[in-house]
Amino acid sequence: MLAMAGSQRRRSFNRALLRAALERIPEGVESREFDPSRLPFYDGDLEAAGDPDPVKELKEAVRAADLVLLVTPEYNGGLPAVLKNAVDWGSRPPRPQAWDGRPVAIMGATPGRLGTALAQRSLRESLAGLNARVMPQPRILLAGAGALFDGDLRLADEAIGQRLDKFMSAAAEWALRFR
Secondary structure, eight states: OEEEESOOOTTOHHHHHHHHHHTTOOTTOOOEEOOGGGSOOOOHHHHHTOOOHHHHHHHHHHHHOSOEEEEOOOBTTBOOHHHHHHHHHHTOSSSSOTTTTOEEEEEEEOSSSSTTHHHHHHHHHHHHTTTOEEOOSSOEEEOSGGGTBOTTOOBOOHHHHHHHHHHHHHHHHHHHHTO
16 A cells, blocks of 8 residues: 655644554555655656656556555645645656556545545545546545644544544455455
8 A cells, every 4th residue: 555645744634644544554454655745846847858756656656556545634625736746747647647547545634624525525536537446435534633633643532543444444445346
């Protein structure tokens, strides 16, 4: 499994959610994190000169992954640029592109009330256009994230932990469908 959080902030709820999810991966599932902030912003001129090393690494990691787990915050009702940029780089060249047929699971956390619903919808739409296989259910859209994590950004809500266990099991099963 390849895992990415779409927040660059060190004390991000989404990085904390990713950490909690990786602690709950089913036995036998291996994970690798990729930091999308390492990617330059997509630029056709840069691409024409040859993919930069972090872009090559991203594309290879997405292609090699049985599942890609994307954890997204919601910024002003939308998707964070750093995560959209990773999707865009992975979509190049047009065919074959790294997201084609790749199983993906999406989750997110926010202090706000909508639980990253708008960001997740946008991410799902982008990935659907690239023929990624986005897991439809269950969904993790955490609202009020400040109350769900302790001061060390460890998940402090047992009910959310149980939902996260189910989500990670479902994601592993989702990946098996496309193996």
